[in-house]
Structures are given as structure tokens and as C-alpha cells.
Amino acid sequence: MTRDLQVLGFGALAIDDIIYVDRPLHAGKGKVTNRTQDHGGNVATALVAVAKLGGRAGFIGWLSDQPLTDASGRELERHGVDISFAPRRSDARPIRSVITVGSDGDRFIAYDDDVPHGTSDVLADGTLAQAQVLLIDGYATHADAIVARARKLGLAVVADIEWTIGLETERLMGLSNHLVVPLGFAQAYTGESDATAILRRLWSDDRAAVVLTDGDRGAYVRQKDDVVLWHVPAYKVRAVDTTGAGDCFHGAYAFALTEGKPPVACAIYATAAAAISVTGRGGRMALPDHGTCLAWIAGENAPVPIPIAPAD
Template sequence: MSRPFHVLGFGALAIDDIIYVDRPLSSGKGKVTRRAMDHGGNVATALVAIARLGGRAAFIGWLNDQPSDDVGGLQLERDGVDTSLAPRAAGSLPIRSVITVDPAGDRFIAYDDDVLHGTSLDLSDDVLAQAPVLLIDGYSTHSEAVVARARALGLSVVADIEWTVGPATDRIMALTDNLVLPLAFGRSYAGQTAPEAVLDALWSQDRSAVVLTDGENGCYVRQRNDATRWHFPAYAVKAVDTTGAGDCFHGAYCLALAQGKAPLDCVAYATAAAAIAVTARGGRMGLPDDSTCRQQMAAEGAPVPIPLAG
């Protein structure tokens, strides 16, 4: 069935103040070399990545009911993300973040998230049915019933979760068929260390895939109807700023999934997209188009998946 969008998403929408410094973050202090302001947020940036890649994305999280105060929503529209389906509420504001980036591209994010999270519990099934994929993040615990309805309607739910708030997070993860998580969080949540053990601990019969991302070390994948656990190496690139790299990965993964690709193929596309994204400053400045991703994937020496031993 043809749908208006490839991906719907609700979750973090942020305004980022970015500070670049001349020393590693571990140094304790250093000189500011550059300041910038950008728009960010896990889900919001992932949806922008989808738009840059040529996909159709819609943000369905809370936005401000006053257009003049709706800074985050207006920027999403400028970046090609539809906001016409989003619920609106008085006083709804973006998260504010301060991001410190060192010369290696590593960063520390300090954020103030005392804002309205998730989406309206009154969001209709007609809205949810407008895409085959729903992207959520850790704030989706505020709208668990919406996630449950999306799964009941047959949407693939992709979760970008980096922390737990206890049983509510457990329930969201149980509703998710594509867990795409940082390896560090997966290890903490599962109580395992080896990537293959974490993949297996997070697996359930309702999963389509578990993907554990690990920055420059690549990622680890288990997918349905495949006895092999996979390691997908990262591209060898010079990182300028890793802000938004994970969001770009999630966006590209979601778009490939919406296009009917198998999870391992989604990871191949997402790995290429994220590798390009880290070569520019800011969370959205380096987001690639589809042609650039395809060229990256076709280049000599591009990484290929490797079976995990054991």
C-alpha cells in the first residue's frame, strides 16, 4: 500500500549551542576555537537525515501552538520534514543543549530537557498509518500507548534508546521490533559485555533486528531468520564532529527499512551515511544525500559485514 511518508517520528527536538575547544575533553580545560548554533535532537535530526537522503519524513511530536515561537518546528520544515501531523500545545519548547567538541570530534552534551515530551495520546490511527516505520527515542515512555497502537497497526518501530527509567523503558523496548542502540547502553541494560552476548540478551521472538552501534568500531547485528551474528566495521574517515552521527545512522536505517531492505542492508546504508556526516561540523551540516551514500558504499575498500565468531 502506498503511503504519504516513509517514516514518522516523535522524540527529542533540540536547539544546540556548540563550543569547539583546542584540547581533548579529558584535559579538564582548553581554549574555545569556535562557537556555533545548530538545531538537533535524536529523532528530529534523524528525520532531517531522511529528507536529505530523498525520503519523506514527518515529525509527530509536540510542537508549539504559536508559529512565531515554534523555532524547532519551523527549522524542521526548512529542512524538508513535514510537521502538519504534529500535535501542538501552548508553551511547548525544544530541548536546549550545550555541546562541547574536541579536536578529535568527540563531544560532551549537556542538556535541559524540562519540556513537553512524546506525543499526544489522542494521535489518531489514521495519522500513524501514513508511514510503514515509526522512529522513537527514550522519551517515548511518555507515549507508550501510541507506540503500542503503531505496532498493532503493523508499523515497524525503530527505537533509539540511550538510557532507562525502569519498567516504562522495559515496556517500550518490548514493543520495539528494531532496537538500534549504543553498545555501551546495551551492555549496561543487558548485563553482558561481549557484543554477541548483548545481541542475544536483547533478542526476543518479536524482534526483526537488534543493532548495537559503537562509533569508529562499527556496529553489531542480529536479524530475524539468520543464525549468524554480524560485525559491520566503520569506514576509515577523519572525524571532524561526531554530533548527530548516531541520529544520521538511525535516519538512514529507517529509510532503508521503509524501502523494504533487510536489517543488515539497512546497516550498510546507515554506516555509509554516518561516516559522511562526521566529516563536517554540527549535527546536520554534513548529512549526506543518497547519491553520496551510494558512492561511499561502492568505493574500493568499503567495509563489508563479518560473521562474529561463536
């Protein structure tokens, strides 16, 4: 089958009310300097990032069966994400979030996620087989059979997991051959504090890569058939808003996979994309294009990946 789309994904959709304040969040209180509303969601924003980078992205999670009032679906389409294969249901709606952003760009997200998650169990193999990569988040525990089918069809599964609900999450992580997770989650999940120990603990023979993202400290990578573990340092930027930076990282990583890059090179590309994304407000307003990412990577001050330990 011709692969019409490069990256498919399903996960939470969100509408974010964003409040900017004049002090860091740890100050406890501050004056509001700006208010805005934006669309978000881990996988949704990652797919928008793929489209902005020039990739062909498709959302296959639940959307409303009332297309004319489906603001989240229309917003994805506006950004170039294909929604024609998304299943529909009457109760589908986005998560509502309130995000407070401090003066240093750090943010706190409060959300209500009592909405339908996952995707349809009868999603056709032909739909999945269009793509090279499937992007998922922690809510994919509601549709892990689809993830398993994607793996059998040969898709790379890039997982953005930020919390665990027990055995269901463990199964989902086991199905994901590119586990790209925040270091903080990985520390809590494994009980380890050191990134190298976590990369070893999360490894399995079925993995292609484990990537630990650590904000302005960069990322840590283990990739298949490599004898060393890697640290990819972050770019030195002034963060305006870190909302969506992790989602941008996942989308850029997935897009780089479709170009045949190995995981460390994907992490380098994604690190540049995420750094650019935090220089503007909102989760999607500053998402970069492909040329800008390449220019940053080619810059004389671009971080260079560092081998940090043997893989075993």
C-alpha cells in the same frame, strides 16, 4: 490508505549551543576555536537525515501552538520534514543543550530536558498508517500507547534508547521490533560486555533486528531468520564533529527499511551515512544525500560485514 509519508517520528527537539576547543576533551581544558548554534534532538535530526536522503519524513511530536515563534518546527520544515500532523500545545519548547566538541571530534552534551515529551494520546490511526516506519527515542515512554498502536498498524518501530527509567523503558523496548541502541547503553542494561552476548540477551521472537552501534568501531547486528550474528565495520574517516552521528545512523537505517532492505543491509547503509556526517561540523550540516551514500558503499575501501558468531 495511501502511504504519503515513509517515516514518522516523535521525540526530543533541541537547540544546541556548540563550542569547539583545540584539545581532546580528556585534556581537561582547552582554547575555544569556534562557537555556533544548531538545532538537534535524536529523532528530529534522524528525520532530517531521512529527508536529506530523499525520503518522506514527518514529525508527530509536540510543537508549540504559536507557529510564528516555533523555531524548531520551522527548522524541520526548512529541511523538508512534514510537521502538519504534529499536535500543538502552549508549553511545548525544545530542550536546550550545550555541546563541547574536542579536537578529535568527540563531544560532551549537557542538556536541560524539563520540557513536554511524547505526543498526543489522541493521534489518529490514519496519521500513523501513512508510514512504514516509526522512529522513537527514550522519551517515548510518555506515549508508549502510540507506539503499541503503530505496531498493530504494521509499522516497523525503530528505537533509539540511551538510558532507562525502569519498567517503562523495558515496555518501550519490548514494543520496538528494531532495537538500535548504543553498545555502551546495552552493556550497562544487560550487564554483559561482549556484543554477541548482548545481541542474544536483547533478542526476542517479536524482534526483526537488534543493532548495537559502537562509534568508530562500527555496529553489531542480529536479524530475524539469520543463523549468524554480524559485525559491520566502520569507515576510516577523520572525524570533525560526532554530534548527531547516531541520529544520522537511525534515520538512514529507517530510510533503508522503507526501501525493503534487510537489517544488515540497512546497517551497512546507515554506517556509510553516519561516517559521512562526522566529516563536517554540527549535527545536521554534513548529513549526506542518497547518491553519496551509495558511492561510499560501492567504493573499493568500503567495509565488508563480517559474520562473528552463531545466532544461538
